Amino acid sequence: MHDLSGDQHRQGESVVIGFVGGGSRDWAEKLMNLLALTEEFGGTVRLYDLDYESARTNAELGRTIQAQEEAVGDWTYEAVETLEAALDGADFVVCSTQDPPAETFAHDLDIPQEYGIHQTVGDTVGPGGTFRALRSIPQYREIAAAVREHCPDAWVFNFTNPMTVCTRTLYEEFPGINAIGICHEVYHVQEWLADLAVEHLDVDEPAYEEVDVTVKGINHFTWIDEATLRGRDLFEAVDAELAERDLPSYEPGDVADMSVYGGNNEVTLDLYRRYGILPAAGDRHLVEFVTWYLDPIDEPEDIHRWGIKLTPSEHRVESWPEAMREREAILSGEEPVEITDPGEEMVELMKALLGHGAVKTNVNVPNRGQCPDLQDGAVVETNALLTEDSVTPLAAGPLPAPVRSLVETHVTNQETLIEAGFDGDLDLAFRAFRNEPLVTLDPAEIESLFADLVEAERPYLDDYDIAGADVLS
Incomplete structure (x- = not known):
């Protein structure tokens, strides 16, 4: 990130931030710490989560952080029970969502490993990334539709992986959305x-x-x-x-x-x-x-x-309750409240979009020529200039041909998954799955692995035509 201006001409304005995934164990607390250290603007953070109690706990955490002597920001926190309540009139929408790891992420890692496919992360590409994308696309269509209805001019910050697919889904559902994917x-x-x-x-x-x-x-x-x-x-x-x-x-x-x-x-x-x-x-x-x-x-x-x-999948599963225990220890007074700068840029980007100077940093947005050798409209990551109510991607130039060929495979897979997600077509999704470089198996084993993952995660795939999928028959 490069701060290109010291202009702060909209001092003290009040904004509304709708946080989707407001029960977040990570990004919510980071945002709260950054806002507590922010004087340029204040306002309200509305926390929405399918797990309302987790959002309510985070609201209490936000109020606790805000009450500290070193908190110079002016923020209120509230948990809300509907997506519409979180987004109504919001100036910013923050997306940080995660399905329960024990029911999803653990399968993404463990089932492929039974077939000899090892994944270091499993949230962006490969078998794990593919199924996380299939689960996320319907969710991010719903978010985009709610933004279109309740806050069409809001700036939407996506932190959820697979970053490219989630951000691309927002634009496919609502082409007029103002969304950027942010990664550190x-x-x-x-x-x-x-x-x-x-x-x-x-x-x-x-x-x-x-x-x-x-x-x-x-x-x-x-x-x-x-x-x-x-x-x-x-x-x-x-x-x-x-x-x-x-x-x-x-x-x-x-x-x-x-x-x-x-x-x-x-x-x-x-x-x-x-x-x-x-x-x-x-x-x-x-x-x-x-x-x-x-x-x-x-x-x-x-x-x-x-x-x-x-x-290991155990780490993914155990990290959720451990994060909640840490939160409860702070709220009970067992552990002290420490306001620290987590080193993330999200609030600096908000400042720029509100008119408090200009910032150059890397973001994920649809390709409009900034990567001239990659597919137009696909979400790419390049530098951009953020100024008041504007994000301008900066031309990055082409990739070397051998690297471009590596990248293009994944662009094609991601675009295929978007089409499959919008159509509910598991056979099309399987084509992207089979084309993943990590999936180096016998053709029959690839079908078997895909079927095993569908079966394990069936409750999260309601938007897909499972009964009519040829690959599963």
Whole structure:
């Protein structure tokens, strides 16, 4: 993110934020912390969730954060019982949704693993990403339709994965929507580049916002072909780092104690040396797009050689109640309330759209030429300039042909899933599933895996013609 102006001419205005998925265990608390530290505008946050009690708990958390002495913002929080109540007249809509992991995400990971398909994340591409998309498309159609009816001029921020499919669904259902997909993966790469600059170029430690990058591609498979800091080419630092590594640098078991969210940029550097362009997402996401890093795996520990880990389904399932316990400990007074800046940009983007300066950062929006070699209308990730009530994507230029061919496969799959989701067509969805690079099975096994996932997640697939699907017969 680059703040291009200090203008703050709409000081103190009141806005309404409708939070869809208001029982969120992560993004809601991040937003509350950021708003507590925001003086430029205040207002009301309405929290809506299918789990009303979780939204109610978050409303109480928001009020608790707001009551702290260091909270300079002026915000009220309320849980509401309907989507319409959350969105009526909203200025901003924040989407952060997740189906119960034990009933969905666990199946997304465990059932493919029974067939020998290992996934490091399972929320964007591959079998897990495909089924998460199929579940999300009907939900995001409903959100878009509600925005169209209750707050058509609102700015919609989507944080939900699969980022591309969810954001694309919003536009397919309501072409006039003002929606952007927001992901922090590029920020983390900017932080890494800043660290490399300190280590290899002997510069004073910069903030990640000082690192200027040209972003192009699709979410979690984004690429950078220019990176500069104070006029210095940062690929010099990347080259120096690559020269010091013997890739892959690890052995199975070496990162057993590392967080599942950790990484050591081994895959990033390997792709850079092979293609001459730098990936701009974490390694645990990248390997699900370029699957030769996962194909040789016989045991989950084998992926450790690239300095990353598989995310076990137990972690996904257990993280939900653990997050709720942490919330309850704060509300009961057992744990202190600490207002901290989580390092996310969502409120800075709101400020820009409200007229408090201009910001340049990476967003996910439909392609209107910013990625000239990718399909028009598909959601792509590039830089954009945010100013008062405006998001202007910035031209990123073409990808190198070998990289473009990798990206295009996933664009085609995502567009196919959108069509399948809107038609309720599981046979069409299966074509995208079968075309996933991670699905390297015998044709009969691919059908069997797809059928097993449908059966396990049937309660979440009501919008699809399961009875009429040829692939399931």
